[in-house]
Amino acid sequence: MSSLADANGLVEAMKRAARDERESSKPVNVYFGEVVSKSPLKINVEQKMVLGExxxxxxxxxxxxxxxxxxxxxTGEGVLPSDGETAVPPPHVHGIVGTQNFMMHNALEAGDQVILLRQQGGQKFIVVDRIGGKR
Incomplete structure (x- = not known):
């Protein structure tokens, strides 16, 4: 009976080694998910697991x-009326030239579909982008 248990253990070890070899040749896994909560951020990955922040x-x-x-x-220039009698402010121009700071509003919202990457064996998932346009 001991030799049968040893044989089964050897077969299982060989299966694990083959599976590990296949997985190590794919260093990154791609997943798809849906944002289920904005704050705190939670993403349901392929309806199998929910990831937190x-x-x-x-x-x-x-x-x-x-x-x-x-x-x-x-900006637009002022225009004088065609009747020549209506009083209007004089023509004007507002210009903005140079560098300006802008806030880009790209935070994830509940319902957004996302693409995630997971390094093999890692516990962290990188949220690369949303699928489709921003609502």
Whole structure:
């Protein structure tokens, strides 16, 4: 009986080694999920598990962030009426030139569909982007 148990143990060890070898050749796994809660952030991954904030690493395009852009904007000029009699303020121009800071509102919302990456054997999931456009 002992040799049968040893044989079964050897077969199981070989199966584990083959499975581990297959998995090690795929260092990253791709998953799809849905945001079920914004605060605290929770994502249901392929209807199998719910991940919380401590397990998630957010890429910038799924967060709110400040960015600086170079702008050169000019607003409309005033127009005199065609009747020539109606009093209007004189024509004017407002210009914005240079760099300006803007808040990008990209934080995840409940219902957003997302793409996640998980490093093999890791406990952290990187939320790369949402699927489809922002609502």
């Amino acid at each position: 401590r397990q998630l690493v957010l890429a910038r395009n799924v967060t709110d962030y400040m960015t600086t852009v170079t702008v050169q904007w000019t």
